[in-house]
Amino acid sequence: MDTPERSTVGAAAISKFEDSPVFNFINSLSPIQMVKSIDSVQSIQAYQSLNFASIPSIFTSPHANTQKDSKLSARNPFKELSEQETSSVTCLLNEALVDPPDDSSIVPTNLPQPLQFDGGSPNHSTTPRHGAKTDHVQSNLNLFQSSLDKRKSLFAPEREIGENHPANQENNEVVGLDWTNLMSDNVDDLLIYNLSIEVDICRAVDGKQGLGDVNYSDFFSSKYAGEINDSQKTQPDVLSAPCVQNVTENPHVLCDEMFGKEDDMDHTPEILSGGPNQVVPIDHIQENLNEASDCIPLGYKVDSQQQRGMRRRCLVFEAAGLSKKNTGNVKPRSAISITSKGKMASYDSHLNPLKTPSPRVLPGIGLHLNALATTSKDRMVTQDTLASGKQLISMPCTIGSFVSTGQKTESKSQPVAKDFVHTGSEFQEPQVMNNETSPPTVLENAEESSPKKKRRKLENGEGESCKRCSCKKSKCLKLYCECFAAGVYCSEPCACQGCFNKPIHEETVLSTRKQIESRNPLAFAPKVIRTSETGQELGEVSDKTPASARHKRGCNCKKSSCLKKYCECYQGGVGCSISCRCEACKNAFGRKDGSTPGGAEEIEHGEEEKDAHEKKEEMPDDGQQNASVQNHENHSSENLAITPFKACRQLVKLSYFSSSKPPRPSAPTGYFSRLYNTQALLKSEAMLLCNKFENHVNNFCDDDTANILKENGSPSNVMKTSSPNGKRISPSNGVGFSPSRKGGRKLILRSIPSFPSLSNVDSDDAVNDTTNSFNPSTLT
DNA sequence: GAGTTTGAAACT
DNA sequence: CAGTTTCAAACTC
Structure with a gap:
């Protein structure tokens, strides 16, 4: 479709392009005469290609491009993507690329598509839910669909708006659009999976640590607004902004999906419509963020900003929250996580466990993972060797957890996330199941990182819970090391020295495992x-x-x-x-x-x-x-x-x-504990920042969790055990x-x-x- | 907490 | 495969 917008957009690019010798050369070579009014798509692509090196990835899907048009304006004000930012986003982009629908048509068709994705890529989101097999999930899906329809209607106009201002799009902006589009889609996926959450967390953590620009503020809506403003001023924060947007948007979507609210429609469109004008973005964004709060279903009173942060955090903290188990706070978090994720049916299941009167209730996402991991080497090995989704999942999870804990490399996280996505619902359910089952240990483990948790453990007498290794000479790369034997990365609790059993040395760990396995296939198998x-x-x-x-x-x-x-x-x-x-x-x-x-x-x-x-x-x-x-x-x-x-x-x-x-x-215990520990670490950090939000979250989560749990049914549904x-x-x-x-x-x-x-x-x-x-x- | 004991893991 | 060494957990003090 040749829309005026496109023509405008393409005009600039075309003008440049035509003037270039290359154009002349091509024109001379091509029997086909060039038409000035190149399709918006082509023109845009050409333009972008000229300006941006990163474009190629973006263009992989035409869909992304279209989105850019609509969303560019909104994001422009926030940031220009720096390489780092881009890299941080890479995972998302990759996923997006993979996931993106096959929209061939660029502009007109694209616009609606993005919306669909925002709605939560049906593929991803739905699947997991189905996996959950909970009524709650189904209901959510229905709501989600309805919300999507609404969104679509809303977006149409917005798109137009965005199109009207195509010229304003800057290369960076374009990238950002791609991002958002991809991100939004991806985000849903990410939200679906814990890993995804972890990844986000990791980003945040890394940022905190100084590794990245990402700020916890991303997680915390309250700070969020301020950061955005700053980000506008200073690009360094840009990443945070994009991330935030993505997050916020997604959460919205998820919330909508989950709760079927329409509010997000408004905010989301706004963001997208952001238009070429950079001015709007910040305010709109904040508004949108505030609106995001609307996403919170059930009329929970939570500051929109906070909620966003909460959502994210919830995802991050799920484990921790779970770990808290009995503590009311935990539930809310889990609930949040659920809300944020369209796909996180598993979380729902987690929530269920929370409901369960049983003391252990803590659901742990990790359980499933842990379970997988427990086989440790097998898992590790299987991951490599075996393609089975579950296995993949297990690995990813582990990796993600590890990543989150520490230095994880984004690259790792990416694969993991992908894996999860692919695995889809199947794993989720299992995870849930596992989580439900394992909760207690998980909780303990998760808590370990935080003093509070430790306290609880101590109170419970669980202080010792899972042990950590104290290897000195083995570098934690031998079966002597319990962590290594359990297929878990060493974490803070470990007193090991010269430890190589860390995400940083993932390759080494894997290779070592393989060696050991080759020597003794059962080396990592449970002894009993x-x-x-x-x-x-x-x-x-x-x-x-x-x-x-x-x-x-x-x-x-x-x-x-x-x-x-x-x-x-x-x-x-x-x-x-x-x-x-x-x-x-x-x-x-x-x-x-x-x-x-x-x-x-x-x-x-x-x-x-x-x-x-x-x-x-x-x-x-x-x-x-x-x-x-x-x-x-x-x-x-x-x-x-x-x-x-x-x-x-x-x-x-x-x-x-x-x-x-x-x-x-x-393996189970160790693995779980570690996963949780890592999560716990993240959580602990986030907790500090997020404390103020906890109340809100708790309120929200409690209700949500309760509702969810009710809907889902007792944890038994998930766990059945x-x-x-x-x-x-x-x-x-x-x-x-x-x-x-x-x-x-x-x-x-x-x-x-x-x-x-x-x-x-x-x-x-x-x-x-x-x-x-x-x-x-x-x-x- | 330091030192000893123990047996698995690793090595030859 | 057997013997030895290395290692870290388990245990004792």
Whole structure:
């Protein structure tokens, strides 16, 4: 369509172009006569190409270009994209490029399209939701669609406005438009996934750290306005501005989607319409931001700006919020996260857990991830080798978490985000499931970073929760390192020295893992796997797997008599088996000679008796064994020989899982904890900035969460797992699934393809998915 | 908290 | 595969 606008836009470019010798040359070569009124598209592209090197990526989708026209004006005032900015955005752009619809028509068609995307790319947003399978999600989708329709109608005029001022578009602006368009689309996706959130967070964090221009202000709407103003003045902040816009817009969209509000329509269009005139933008933006608050559904009273920040933050903090679990504050956050994300059905699920009266309620996105990660190396390896979406997800998640924690490179985050996007809803659900299950540990972990959280942990007696490594010579690149063995990056809590198990050294870590794996395919596999069948686990299944059966390789204890943690079998809550080369085996869970009770139950009883009479060490076992007696365990936490991670154990116990404390490498716990820790770190920082908003958020979140939870149904919907605790499903391997302690600690060697059994029920779906995906790698 | 013990992991 | 060394967790004091 040749619109006047385009003609104008193209006019400048064309004029330049025509004057250029190149044009003359081309013209001479081409049999086709050039028409001055080149299609807006072509002209624009040509113009951009001349001016901007970055354009190419932008142009990948015509769609982006069109958007530029409409949105340029709005963004121009804010910023000019610097290279850094661009780079930071890269991920989004990439995603956008990938996602963008195939709009061939540039101008007219494009305009509507962007709107659609803003609405939340149906592809991304919807899928996850479906994955969630919650009524809530469906309702949201409906609302979203309605909102989209409205938006479209609104946008049409705006577009026109933007078109009217095409000439004003500057190269940078153009880029910005692309950005926004892409971003908006991408943002939805990002919002959908936790990873995406993390990425954003990371950006913010990085900015804080001085790495980037991004300011936390992005996250915090309150500061946001001020920053925008500044940004106008100073370009350095430009990035923040764009990011903010993107964020804000997206949140809006998401909110709208979620709540079906129409308000965003107004603000969004405004932003887009921003028009060539730079003047409008700031005020409009602020207004828009304020309007964004409108996005908050349910009439929650939250400052629009704050809300925006909150939304973002919520995403970021979800883990933390979850970690807080019981604390009311947490819920709101989670809710926010949900609102911000159209796709974050998983979060909804998370919220559900929050609702759950169970103490653990904390949903942790991380759980799922953790679960995946738990298989650690397998996961790591699988990621590389396996293309299964789930696997990819797991990796991305881990990466993202790590990234967020630290230096993560954007590049990493990008791939991850993409992966997630691709994986779509499938993963989300699983994540949710996992989260629900694992929440407790996750929370603890997440909290670790923040003093508050620590306090809670301490209060809960979970302080120790997940341990960190303290490697000195291994560089955390050997199985000696629990973190590494668990497939988790080392984080602050770690006391390691010369650690290479960090996102920065991702390549090294991966390569090392591969090496180790090549040497021993099961090196990263859980040492002990519980018989799956989580639901049943409780006593029923116990009989199935003799205690001795589960240990992968068998211990080689000589002096510990398999009565101490030194013994992997004992630590894993599994009886020694024939494969064990232990001497004087006295494994309470089952002796090598089989003298001990084959059934876990028996073992438990026997252990209990022993415990009464025997060493402290055994005591812990008893505690573990007696699922019912959680308290006992807590008291005897010191004794807990099996799981290094008290918190994990507690959770497990609560959940049903028996003790099977994760073997040292217990990937699940460690992994989760770390993820959360990283998130927690981010959260903690953000928290400081965001405290003022918390109240608002809380209000909002509480209601939202409550509503959402109601809608979604109890966490059970997601987790289904009978256990309120939601067993953190451990990783794909199903290690985490261990049958409840009650069930006996049936532990299965990780090496064994336990997964099949995992078909646990409730959590099953999610879990199964994850497990299935991983199986190949892990089983190998 | 420092030192010892222990057994897995790594190495040869 | 076996033996030795290295390592970090577990444990003790």
